[in-house]
Amino acid sequence: MLIAGFFFLAFGGWLLHLRIHPLVKNADNIIPFILGIVSVFCLPILFWFDNTVALAYIVNGFLAIVGTIIMAQFSIVNFKGPLTPENIILNSTFADIAILWGKFAVGKALFDLGYLRSDKDVVAKGRFFRYPNMGWWWIHLFGLTIAYTLGNVFWK
16 A cells, blocks of 8 residues: 555656646656656556665655755745745645655655564664665755755856
8 A cells, every 4th residue: 555655646746747847848847757757657666576675765765855956946946925934835846845755755664664574673773864764864855955056056
C-alpha cells in the first residue's frame, strides 16, 4: 500500500505540474517532465525490490530537495500581492512543496521498512547528520539551497 501511495502522490504531483507548466508551451519544461516520469514510473519499481530500495530513497530525496528549491524560487520570483501568511500558503507553490515532502515521507517509510527490517532496529545513534538519518537530508537541503542561491546571484 505504501508503494501505491507513493505512486499516487507522484502521479498527482506530476499531473499538477503538467497542468501548470505544459510541455508544449516551453521547452524548459522537458526536464521536470522527464523527472516526473522517473518519479511516477521508475521509483515505485525501485522501491519494490530490496536491492534497489536505497537507490530509490536517494533519488527520491534529491528530487524532493531540488523540486523544493526550484518551486520556492519560482514562487519568490512570481509572487504577487501583499506578503501575508494567507498569500504565502494559498498563492504560492507551498501546497506543491507539501505534496513533494509527503512523497518524500512515504519514500522514507518504504526505505525504513526495507532497511531497518523492524521497528526495534535503529539507525546509527548519535549520527544524526550521517546517511540515512534525516540530518543528512537537512544538510543537503541547506547546502543545495545555498549553492542554487549563489548561482542565481552571481551567474545571472
